[in-house]
Amino acid sequence: MQRYFINEALALQDEFTLSKADSHHLLKVMRAQIGEKIEVVGSDQRVWLSQLLDNAAPASLKAVQEITKSVELPVEVTIACGISKGDKNEQIIKRGTEMGASHFQFFTARYSVARWNEKKIDRKLQRFEEIAKAAAEQSHRQMIPTVEIISFADLVNSPVQHRMVAYEESAKEGEFANFKRVLSNTASGDALLAVFGPEGGLAPEEIKSFNDANFTLAGLGPRILRAESAPMYVLSAISYQFELQ
Amino acid sequence: MQRYFINEALALQDEFTLSKADSHHLLKVMRAQIGEKIEVVGSDQRVWLSQLLDNAAPASLKAVQEITKSVELPVEVTIACGISKGDKNEQIIKRGTEMGASHFQFFTARYSVARWNEKKIDRKLQRFEEIAKAAAEQSHRQMIPTVEIISFADLVNSPVQHRMVAYEESAKEGEFANFKRVLSNTASGDALLAVFGPEGGLAPEEIKSFNDANFTLAGLGPRILRAESAPMYVLSAISYQFELQ
Numbered sequence: 001m002q003r004y005f006i007n008e009a010l011a012l013q014d015e016f017t018l019s020k021a022d023s024h025h026l027l028k029v030m031r032a033q034i035g036e037k038i039e040v041v042g043s044d045q046r047v048w049l050s051q052l053l054d055n056a057a058p059a060s061l062k063a064v065q066e067i068t069k070s071v072e073l074p075v076e077v078t079i080a081c082g083i084s085k086g087d088k089n090e091q092i093i094k095r096g097t098e099m100g101a102s103h104f105q106f107f108t109a110r111y112s113v114a115r116w117n118e119k120k121i122d123r124k125l126q127r128f129e130e131i132a133k134a135a136a137e138q139s140h141r142q143m144i145p146t147v148e149i150i151s152f153a154d155l156v157n158s159p160v161q162h163r164m165v166a167y168e169e170s171a172k173e174g175e176f177a178n179f180k181r182v183l184s185n186t187a188s189g190d191a192l193l194a195v196f197g198p199e200g201g202l203a204p205e206e207i208k209s210f211n212d213a214n215f216t217l218a219g220l221g222p223r224i225l226r227a228e229s230a231p232m233y234v235l236s237a238i239s240y241q242f243e244l245q
Numbered sequence: 246m247q248r249y250f251i252n253e254a255l256a257l258q259d260e261f262t263l264s265k266a267d268s269h270h271l272l273k274v275m276r277a278q279i280g281e282k283i284e285v286v287g288s289d290q291r292v293w294l295s296q297l298l299d300n301a302a303p304a305s306l307k308a309v310q311e312i313t314k315s316v317e318l319p320v321e322v323t324i325a326c327g328i329s330k331g332d333k334n335e336q337i338i339k340r341g342t343e344m345g346a347s348h349f350q351f352f353t354a355r356y357s358v359a360r361w362n363e364k365k366i367d368r369k370l371q372r373f374e375e376i377a378k379a380a381a382e383q384s385h386r387q388m389i390p391t392v393e394i395i396s397f398a399d400l401v402n403s404p405v406q407h408r409m410v411a412y413e414e415s416a417k418e419g420e421f422a423n424f425k426r427v428l429s430n431t432a433s434g435d436a437l438l439a440v441f442g443p444e445g446g447l448a449p450e451e452i453k454s455f456n457d458a459n460f461t462l463a464g465l466g467p468r469i470l471r472a473e474s475a476p477m478y479v480l481s482a483i484s485y486q487f488e489l490q
Contacts, residue, residue, distance in 0.1 A: 070467070095477075099468070099474065139469045139471075140468065141468065176488055177490060180489045219489075221484040221485075221488040222314075222488065223316050223345055223386065224384045225344070226384075229477070232474070232477050232481065233344070233477075236477065236482055237482060237489075239465075239478070240466075244421045244422065244424055
């Protein structure tokens with residue numbers, strides 16, 4: 001069933017309208033008929049089965065039954081990535097949303113080839129937020145992950161409780177215990193920040209900064225993972241550790 | 246460092262040549278110079294640092310030092326997928342190779358939209374094998390995963406020791422213990438077959454066939470995963486379970 005997000009909290013029998021873009025999608029793309037039911041997530045993450053009242057734009061609906069069932073990862077995961085080339089950043093947002101990330105942060109890493117100037121950043125962020133919203137709808141999330149651009153200094157000083165860096169050199173040296181140790185110290189409800197380099201990896205001085213700030217450097221197994229695959233590994237492992245039991 | 250696969254086993258000081266395509270890649274694309282070293286994996290999965298002897302095609306090299314270090318998943322994983330549309334099948338092979346799968350099998354599922362006729366299958370398989378080889382080189386695997394098309398009957402009768410189906414309906418019903426149970430019964434050196442539906446999922450009668458054949462139906466957490474993401478979840482979790490410690 002189609003799912004949309006709205007910016008207000010809903011209660012039973014509340015009538016409301018969808019945004020212009022979502023109305024267009026529901027009425028024109030999905031061709032919904034009056035009386036048809038869809039899922040709508042309010043700003044409080046409660047999910048309502050809602051009935052289409054009228055098929056003129058904007059789509060007006062009524063909340064007819066609450067169907068909230070938590071599908072969110074029990075750990076609030078921030079995926080922070082060095083800016084990569086091409087559509088890799090978008091892939092990270094798309095698949096990372098599907099796999100339960102709460103926040104995405106992008107930073108210009110020493111080895112980032114792509115550079116985003118001020119004008120580009122606004123366009124990029126808008127596009128990224130649209131991708132996060134669409135992926136959250138498709139994967140039936142209850143929240144849309146946030147996306148932001150962050151400076152390296154702010155990233156290193158991030159106040160998140162559990163902080164790790166996926167580090168290829170650790171893996172090459174056979175370090176395979178740290179990621180498991182981070183997760184064994186993490187409890188449901190905690191927040192975790194995982195940092196990933198761009199295609200070229202993280203520079204030695206960046207690794208030193210993370211190390212000095214007490215981030216845990218962790219290898220993700222003996223195979224070389226692409227920049228856009230490593231976040232999927234981490235999110236899958238967190239789900240496996242916390243959700244499958 | 247660049248890595249190539251060859252079809253023979255090597256010993257120290259052995260001289261050998263690369264295939265036509267790999268020679269072209271090494272000499273023309275990478276512009277390797279005489280004396281330059283690359284990594285070459287023999288048919289016995291041993292890895293040799295090899296020196297370029299001559300820069301006329303085909304590239305001739307000499308094995309100068311063995312550098313074998315196991316990077317293979319300790320479980321031999323077969324990823325079997327209902328044929329999906331577009332480039333999803335190729336993505337599964339590319340990322341699944343990077344994440345350690347040993348074999349890929351594709352079957353025409355009840356809800357598969359794409360149909361491959363005899364002529365198409367040969368072309369597809371050739372393309373898939375090229376993708377597996379390139380991904381194995383890039384992720385520094387010691388083996389190239391096999392790719393085959395399999396009938397549904399052969400898949401259901403597969404003699405692999407541990408057999409599971411990623412089943413969305415299990416997840417919706419809150420079944421989150423079975424995948425972990427499969428892995429806790431799996432030991433290093435075992436073989437595991439994991440089956441995934443196409444975009445539209447598996448049909449009830451397909452699920453019944455797997456169930457009757459004693460496959461374990463397993464949910465992969467509470468979020469809906471795309472057809473091409475679910476195999477990555479399974480491979481990441483297997484790596485996390487068996488390789489990180």
